[in-house]
Ligand SMILES: Nc1ncnc2c1ncn2[C@@H]1O[C@H](COP(=O)(O)OP(=O)(O)OP(=O)(O)O)[C@@H](O)[C@H]1O
């Protein structure tokens with residue numbers, strides 16, 4: 001299912017208040033299908049709030065939110081996920097005591113048609129499910145650079161590789177749009193470079209939306225960024241132009257943290 005407008009995400013006048021706090025003060029956002037789109041801005045700008053609203057986790061106080069043709073504000077979060085919206089959390093559920101391959105298998109159970117009885121009796125429906133899974137897992141392991149590690153315990157993997165496994169888990173369900181919350185936070189330089197390469201490899205026709213403080217990663221990845229400040233959109237442009245915009249430079253200089261451009 002996709003939006004007929006050519007936009008993967010189209011949200012209009014989105015507001016969100018928490019008690020007396022106005023986290024979003026009327027944001028419009030349009031994300032072209034197939035693009036890699038960044039949400040950036042100083043601490044407290046409303047990035048995570050908007051991000052959670054776009055992937056259906058948080059409901060807006062007002063405004064309309066259309067993602068891949070779905071009114072996500074009206075659907076339960078699990079339904080949004082089932083219909084092709086993928087998301088990795090800072091700590092995506094990885095089963096540490098299971099292997100890489102088993103983690104991919106668990107991620108696929110929701111799409112399988114066989115029951116426990118079918119499996120015990122080794123019925124054709126079970127065999128078909130397992131063949132489909134094996135083909136898919138082979139492709140996903142290859143694109144994520146995990147083929148050699150498929151039988152390793154997830155807990156034994158280096159941090160950067162665990163993050164790649166989180167992406168692999170998500171890819172098993174063929175998301176049409178992927179939301180990544182600070183994907184390279186905590187990674188070293190090599191892990192970051194590898195991860196950027198992975199995101200480029202899986203982008204293609206998929207739309208990718210990223211919240212990220214690492215401006216080098218944003219510059220290397222994104223076609224377009226929206227800079228947010230104080231619950232509003234400040235500038236939307238290609239990263240190289242947006243990051244040089246005087247209003248954006250001023251907003252970051254005014255911020256009390258170390259995320260200068
Ligand atoms: N659950 C909540 N309850 C109350 N206030 C909230 C809640 N979530 C966010 N806020 C407030 O909304 C505003 C925007 O927060 P948000 O987390 O969206 O910012 P952010 O841009 O993601 O910041 P950071 O870069 O620090 O992650 C802040 O003032 C924050 O304190």
Ligand SMILES: [Mg+2]
Pocket residue numbers: 047048049
């Ligand atoms: Mg945040």
